[in-house]
Amino acid sequence: MNPLRAKQLVIDIPDRADGQPLDFTVEPGQVWGVLGPNGAGKTTLLHILAGLRAPRKGTVQLGEHSLSELKRRQISQQLGLVFQDRQDGFPATVLETALIGRHPWLSPWQMETGEDERIARHALEKLDVAHLSDRLVNTLSGGERQRVAIATVLTQAPDTWLLDEPTNHLDLHHQVAVLQLLTEQARSGRSVFMCLHDLNLAARWCDHLLLLFPNGDACWGPAERMLVPAALERLYNQELLTVEVDGAPLFVPVKR
Numbered sequence: 001m002n003p004l005r006a007k008q009l010v011i012d013i014p015d016r017a018d019g020q021p022l023d024f025t026v027e028p029g030q031v032w033g034v035l036g037p038n039g040a041g042k043t044t045l046l047h048i049l050a051g052l053r054a055p056r057k058g059t060v061q062l063g064e065h066s067l068s069e070l071k072r073r074q075i076s077q078q079l080g081l082v083f084q085d086r087q088d089g090f091p092a093t094v095l096e097t098a099l100i101g102r103h104p105w106l107s108p109w110q111m112e113t114g115e116d117e118r119i120a121r122h123a124l125e126k127l128d129v130a131h132l133s134d135r136l137v138n139t140l141s142g143g144e145r146q147r148v149a150i151a152t153v154l155t156q157a158p159d160t161w162l163l164d165e166p167t168n169h170l171d172l173h174h175q176v177a178v179l180q181l182l183t184e185q186a187r188s189g190r191s192v193f194m195c196l197h198d199l200n201l202a203a204r205w206c207d208h209l210l211l212l213f214p215n216g217d218a219c220w221g222p223a224e225r226m227l228v229p230a231a232l233e234r235l236y237n238q239e240l241l242t243v244e245v246d247g248a249p250l251f252v253p254v255k256r
């Protein structure tokens with residue numbers, strides 16, 4: 001598996017100074033969380049790492065190659081992206097949507113095989129949406145649609161998962177199930193890099209964290225080194241109480 005590297009990367013946020021260039025490597029087996037307030041640049045960073053947007057400065061590498069040297073197909077065989085928002089203009093069923101995940105592995109105009117359908121159906125089962133296989137995606141609830149998006153990337157089977165708020169719209173049980181699935185992906189040698197708004201989910205499930213500040217400052221590293229209450233209070237401009245539960249810190253906003 002090729003590690004994903006950000007090398008001296010500056011996110012291009014209009015009217016913002018360069019700030020701290022990002023220089024980190026997402027290694028196989030790691031689960032990274034990106035934390036930051038609204039507008040800090042989390043989604044933009046994810047799109048840069050997926051090669052969908054150019055950075056202001058620096059490069060993104062998959063193994064020894066920069067993304068700009070790789071064909072889109074090579075990238076999509078290695079990187080999968082779960083978007084924050086999606087438009088369902090095209091009327092497709094849940095199964096047809098999951099099967100889109102096989103496209104990086106098919107030649108142009110090649111039809112999906114029985115094996116592709118088996119992989120897609122298995123992914124739909126893992127995300128608890130197999131019973132919806134024949135439904136049009138635009139008839140699904142927000143949480144069901146989110147689980148289909150994750151199932152589509154599971155069908156794609158990339159080495160590196162990029163996810164923009166994967167727990168959005170999910171009830172507590174499905175939040176935990178998705179984070180458990182991502183943990184299993186990392187344990188099997190893949191890697192996960194996700195934006196999260198829930199600090200406590202990040203503290204519990206991520207082994208590495210990247211804190212993105214609105215002025216372009218940033219810091220990253222092993223989660224236990226990043227979960228410093230003073231830094232998190234500065235990040236969110238919010239006073240926090242910290243308690244320890246089940247061996248992990250729990251952050252609670254101070255109520256005035």
Ligand SMILES: Nc1ncnc2c1ncn2[C@@H]1O[C@H](COP(=O)(O)OP(=O)(O)OP(=O)(O)O)[C@@H](O)[C@H]1O
Pocket residue numbers: 013014036037038039040041042043044045
């Ligand atoms: N095309 C654009 N034109 C102008 N400004 C943009 C554009 N795209 C993004 N921005 C701005 O860049 C900043 C970063 O946006 P981004 O979506 O990456 O933030 P985020 O950290 O993901 O925020 P959120 O937590 O709200 O999802 C925001 O202030 C946004 O308004």
